[in-house]
Ligand SMILES: NC(=O)c1ccc[n+]([C@@H]2O[C@H](COP(=O)([O-])OP(=O)(O)OC[C@H]3O[C@@H](n4cnc5c(N)ncnc54)[C@H](O)[C@@H]3O)[C@@H](O)[C@H]2O)c1
């Protein structure tokens with residue numbers, strides 16, 4: 001069993017990574033939760049594959065539960081779905097001592113975390129992530145969110161789970177496109193960590209290799225994230241690093257309106273932010289190529305016509321890293337050396353123009 005600890009001011013919890021762990025999640029859940037009623041939140045793709053099995057295992061162990069299923073896809077991170085889910089939770093009669101389990105990808109995790117943090121001002125919450133992206137990134141660190149027309153994740157809370165249970169075996173049923181998009185967040189982390197993590201991803205040239213190395217990729221990614229979140233849970237400073245590639249990526253994702261998955265948009269954002277900073281002499285020559293090689297090796301996109309869309313700058317002005325009329329970008333001095341750089345909003349358009 002691989003295990004990584006997250007220690008924030010208010011809560012410490014474990015991320016447990018083991019093949020087959022979702023065959024008997026109750027064994028681990030009962031170490032952090034006394035018997036209680038719970039809602040398992042999932043989506044239409046994950047429900048038939050894993051939700052029934054998890055629900056049965058938990059009922060047999062004394063965790064009375066119901067499953068609430070939302071439509072698969074980013075559109076479920078909406079006010080409408082949030083409202084529907086919270087109403088179903090209330091109809092089931094969950095009380096403050098009860099809990100919510102997010103069983104699914106990043107969409108279910110972000111939405112479920114937000115529901116858990118809002119319902120009765122906070123009920124217990126655990127994450128059973130089933131997509132690569134959720135296993136390497138979104139299930140850890142406590143960011144919850146829905147999207148609004150003005151931007152991605154603009155409505156949300158910080159709400160840490162009590163446990164994150166990761167079963168790499170469930171990745172076998174993911175579409176290859178979804179496996180690959182999750183890998184963009186791994187490249188993001190490896191580029192900032194450098195060293196043996198970067199050397200590991202230099203060996204990865206296709207989706208099969210991602211799956212083969214999944215347990216190690218997950219462990220290294222969440223270990224980096226846990227270290228950052230432990231030092232800066234609420235993104236006062238250091239945590240902005242985890243947003244490498246996201247100022248541009250989130251704007252592209254919003255404008256693409258479902259055509260691009262989160263990780264695909266972040267891949268484009270990573271390639272573009274490196275191009276901009278390398279062309280300005282702030283990033284060591286060759287770094288952009290090295291990163292683009294890793295992304296391209298698994299078929300991730302590096303460009304999109306939306307990069308020259310006139311709405312990009314306005315959307316980026318809603319980025320949560322904007323403060324005092326300036327946007328903080330994360331860039332690399334070189335592989336393994338991330339830095340931050342502020343650009344005034346007046347200068348933003350000129351700065352991002354190639
Ligand atoms: N909170 C955070 O820190 C954080 C970090 C990164 C990304 N995110 C958010 O996460 C979301 C993207 O997450 P995602 O890529 O997991 O998207 P997703 O939740 O939409 O999952 C991708 C697809 O895979 C399917 N799926 C999930 N697990 C499966 C499995 N085991 N077998 C078969 N199909 C499966 C889903 O039904 C969906 O169709 C975005 O909204 C992004 O903003 C949040």
Ligand SMILES: O=C(O)C(=O)C[C@@H](O)[C@H](O)[C@H](O)COP(=O)(O)O
Pocket residue numbers: 137141143152153154185239242243246320
């Ligand atoms: O956990 C973080 O912090 C991150 O920035 C991880 C990102 O990969 C993730 O996409 C996150 O949801 C972005 O948050 P946002 O606050 O920039 O919307």
Ligand SMILES: [Zn+2]
Pocket residue numbers: 185246262266
């Ligand atoms: Zn992300």
